[in-house]
Amino acid sequence: GPGQPFILTTWDFGPGANALGYDILKQGGSSIDAVEVAINHVELLPDEYWVGYGGVPNEVGETTLDAMILWGPTHDIGAVGCLKRVKKAISVARRVMEETQHTMIVGDDATRFAVRMGFEEVSLTNLRSQEAWETWKAKGERSDAFKPEPFVEDNLRGHDTVGTIAVDADGNLCVGCSTNGREFKIPGRVGDSPVPGAGAYGDQSVGGAVATGNGDVMMRFLPCYHTVELMRQGMPPDLAAAAAIKRITDRGYKFGGGIAAVTVDGHHGGAQAGWDDAGFSYSVQTADGNSKFPI
Numbered sequence: 001g002p003g004q005p006f007i008l009t010t011w012d013f014g015p016g017a018n019a020l021g022y023d024i025l026k027q028g029g030s031s032i033d034a035v036e037v038a039i040n041h042v043e044l045l046p047d048e049y050w051v052g053y054g055g056v057p058n059e060v061g062e063t064t065l066d067a068m069i070l071w072g073p074t075h076d077i078g079a080v081g082c083l084k085r086v087k088k089a090i091s092v093a094r095r096v097m098e099e100t101q102h103t104m105i106v107g108d109d110a111t112r113f114a115v116r117m118g119f120e121e122v123s124l125t126n127l128r129s130q131e132a133w134e135t136w137k138a139k140g141e142r143s144d145a146f147k148p149e150p151f152v153e154d155n156l157r158g159h160d161t162v163g164t165i166a167v168d169a170d171g172n173l174c175v176g177c178s179t180n181g182r183e184f185k186i187p188g189r190v191g192d193s194p195v196p197g198a199g200a201y202g203d204q205s206v207g208g209a210v211a212t213g214n215g216d217v218m219m220r221f222l223p224c225y226h227t228v229e230l231m232r233q234g235m236p237p238d239l240a241a242a243a244a245i246k247r248i249t250d251r252g253y254k255f256g257g258g259i260a261a262v263t264v265d266g267h268h269g270g271a272q273a274g275w276d277d278a279g280f281s282y283s284v285q286t287a288d289g290n291s292k293f294p295i
C-alpha cells in the first residue's frame, strides 16, 4: 500500500536501473522521475545493443527508437515511435505526455518535436552498431522482416527492451518502456513498445505490465492490457502474464517474448514463451533490497 515504494525493471540491466530509480523513491520522489531515470540509464549505456543509441540498426543502418510512458493518477500516456537522432526516447515520450494533448508522435516529426523541447540531435550510431550493420550488409541478404509467415519460429533471441514499473510513497503508479526494436527492421517500422496496451500498460487502481520480445506479433494481442485486466479481476501477476501470452501461442504463433507485471501493492510475477534459455528476468527493488527474478 501507500508508503511502500517499489520499482521493477526487466532484463539484466534491471538492478542497475532500479538502484537509480529507487534513490528517488526513497527520498519521497515521484514514480515518474524514478521511471525516467531508470530508463535513461539503460538508454545511455553504450554497450547495450537493444536499447537507446549504439544498437540495432535498421535495414539502412540507422538506429531508431520507440518508447512510451504512462502516468497512473491521470491515465495520461506519451509515446514516440521511430524517433531518430535523439538519445533519451523515454524523456521525449514524457514531454509528449506532459506538454501536449497528443499521445504519440513519430519519425522525423518526433525528432523535430524533441528539438523544440530542447533535446540535442545527435547520431545514434556507434562503432558497434556500425559494425553490426556492415557485417549484415556484406551478406547481401534482405531483411528477415520480408518473410511474412506468422507461424514460423522467429529468430529474435537477443532481446532486451527495458520496461520499468514504479509506485512511489504517495501510491502513484508509473509505467515506461524503451527500445530500438528489431535488428535490420524495415525503415519506418514501429514495434509494440510505444503502443498502449501492447508494449506496456498500467492502471492506477490495479498495477502495470511491460512486454519484451517479438513486438510485431505481440502488438496484435495487446498483452499488457490483457495482463492488467486479468489482474483487475484478481488473478495473480504471474498467471495473468501467462494467460496473456497463452492467448498468442494458442493462435499458433511460435514467438519469443515475455511479460513482467506488478500490482500497485507490490505483488509481482512474469511469464515468457519461446525463451527458456533467453535469460529473461526482471528485478524488483524495495526497502528490503534489490532482487532478480528469472522467468
Ligand code: SD4
Binding pocket: 050, 066, 158, 159, 160, 161, 162, 179, 180, 181, 182, 190, 191, 192, 193, 211, 212, 213, 214, 215, 216
Ligand atoms: C520490439 N518488443 O520492438 C520490441 C523488441 C524487444 O526486447 O522487446 N526487445 O519488437
